[in-house]
Amino acid sequence: MSNPPATPTNNKTKYLSELKELLRIPSISTQPEHKKDILMAAEWLKNHLAKIGLNNCKVMKTAGHPIVYADYLLAKDKPTVLIYGHYDVQPPEPLESWNTPPFEPTEKNGNLYGRGTSDDKAQIFAHIKAIDAIMSATEKLPVNVKFLIEGEEEVGGPSLDKFIIDNKKMLSADVCVISDSHSLSPTQPLIEYGLRGMAYMQIDLSTFENDVHSGLYGGNVPNVAIELANIISKLKDEKTQKILIPGFYDNVRKLTAKEKQALNKTPLTKKAIMEETGAKTTIGLVGASIPERCGALPALDVNGFFSGYTGEGSKTIIPAKASAKISMRLVPNQSSAEIAKKFATYIKRVTPKYVGVTVKTLNTGEPILMDTSSIYFKKAEEVFIKTFGNKPIYVLDGASIPVTSVIKRVLNIDSILMGFGLPDDGLHSPNEKISLEMFYKGIETSISYLSAL
């Protein structure tokens, strides 16, 4: 499209006031008493999308909270952009820690405070307002657009996967845009081009039916907590921090030299990690850099374990049972099923015969790697340079955004993760905020991106 519409400068006040309407709805997905608010937020979005000129606007039922869909399919011979976001929010508790009411959005020092601002209402609304701005200026969109806005993101909602599979044709697109992350600063955008997957496992060990007396039997019977400790200590080499499960690294993708060089420019330093977590040092696979260990290499963590008596004081028992939750963050081209299987096989091998053992898979998600050479990434880079003033940093993120791998698997498209939040937005915390500068920059970026494709 040759004439991109005007930037939304003149409508800032109106856009902000509309955003506040959405933010006032306490659409808390984890609390059943807010079911009405969830429905209200979905209806509000549907009506708003219709009002700005989108078609087929629907609130679609799922087994859980509904999904809002809307589209614009009149840009013949142009690509289709799927825009994903979520309208549900985290509970605001603890309420006493908020400086302003969580559901009364409040402007202060260039920020807008309120639950759900950064995560994810202002971010998805930036795209909606981009489209509003374009439609107002030109009465049409330069590309085809489909909105997929869910209400179960904060509960790890099981409905979305099924919805995407069931509505594969309706959702088909050329690229997905997701704004549910952050930029490094108002002048430094990030592009996450890979996300780790996960295999989350539980080990349950058992030696007897009930705990026994440590005086009578200590020295003669197995101690299941010690057995679990021995097993865990065999998962990682203490010196090299290498994960010892046979074949664990078999399919780990090697970084290209260029990619490695770029990745190591990520401002993810030992100092930053120590400050953010409070750890006294960083520790990880010997020979790998911190950014590599974060997103390009898999990790194994014990998320929790338990055995025997852990109350106050002493209880003289030998425990009968011990359990651990162990998760592995996976990278391309590892498969969660294959890793879960290797894990279970290894655990069973290193568990003595006199210990009963079960290994369960609690949760999985596939790692994902985007094709940054595609036109969609090139255009995103160009647009970011224009709106942020700097080339985006390409990072492999250590975390998982499960929807990206479902979209990849089912719809066979990559997701561009355009983060309009900032690192200090306080997601899931009291006094969550979005920078107003970033909200407007988000609208501008979206206008430019949709116009550039």
Place this chain on the structure above:
Amino acid sequence: MSNPPATPTNNKTKYLSELKELLRIPSISTQPEHKKDILMAAEWLKNHLAKIGLNNCKVMKTAGHPIVYADYLLAKDKPTVLIYGHYDVQPPEPLESWNTPPFEPTEKNGNLYGRGTSDDKAQIFAHIKAIDAIMSATEKLPVNVKFLIEGEEEVGGPSLDKFIIDNKKMLSADVCVISDSHSLSPTQPLIEYGLRGMAYMQIDLSTFENDVHSGLYGGNVPNVAIELANIISKLKDEKTQKILIPGFYDNVRKLTAKEKQALNKTPLTKKAIMEETGAKTTIGLVGASIPERCGALPALDVNGFFSGYTGEGSKTIIPAKASAKISMRLVPNQSSAEIAKKFATYIKRVTPKYVGVTVKTLNTGEPILMDTSSIYFKKAEEVFIKTFGNKPIYVLDGASIPVTSVIKRVLNIDSILMGFGLPDDGLHSPNEKISLEMFYKGIETSISYLSAL
């Protein structure tokens, strides 16, 4: 004394009816709402001891539940026997598992069922009735006797140690008799001539203030649960089951050849342990027999540990803290203070510098070994042969009876552990019982023992 009094055959009914009075008092020491019952049981015993002719009968205050004292000191030039027991009982719960009311003692199939029967009311009452029988027959006792009956045994009562130290002179004696254990069968008595001590420790590890996101930081920061597992796995050699704390075995007393031979006749078999505990095998220090591992060798057990998330499902965190409770059962001539110190030093040595660590001693008790060559043991053996028909088996018990080591340390005397219970009495469980045959045999054994000294 040349003429021992008649056995109590004629008074069986009366003695049993008196015991039932005591058993009806729900003197549960762990439940504050039973404080009145505790006092009632103490008063009942004091009055009863006075009625049968003992002197200085008192209910003596402590910071916790009171202690009943009584004595008979008129046997000039005769030894003094301190008789220890406890009048408090475990809670009866779960009530629905009792076939008869726990505080309405009920005779059935030669047993008396009720909470506190075997542990310890009938056992201490057997000595009281032995004295009653002797006094009734001869109006005097053949030895000096002091009763020390506490009310905090079931709560690991802190008052008793202080009481013994504060009343050292009043309690001075030549030997202590404790009936709070069991015989192997109505024809096979046991003499426990050694008991293990204990050092009960807690390890607290910390890497950060709060749990962190396993996606963002997994692979770059320490995992405190894995660190704890590594530490625990360094406590015992997996193959030999040897405890690896430097100097741990330094002071362990070597068994004499004769003692070892006798000890290995103890009917403590692999099969029995597997049946009693449900363990799929026995496991312990390579090269040592099961009875040696039970009472002649120290043991180390993890009694419980905890870290991170252990609820339902998955939570993707790297935990910030991990704790373990670890106890070591000690044998002569180990000292709990020395072992606690060696443990703490070793733990600190094997904990990486980037992990915060504290090691606390929660509880200690000293191991004890009796001098079985003393006249008090010889006489006990003779009396056991007379009343049970068999020579007692001498065993080193794996458990601890802390009062024995306090009595040894403060009063400088050994304790003869005369058990009138049976292995299946169900202490601390529903349907606790004492065999009536064993109750009467206890009275007879006590009469014979006091008369033989």
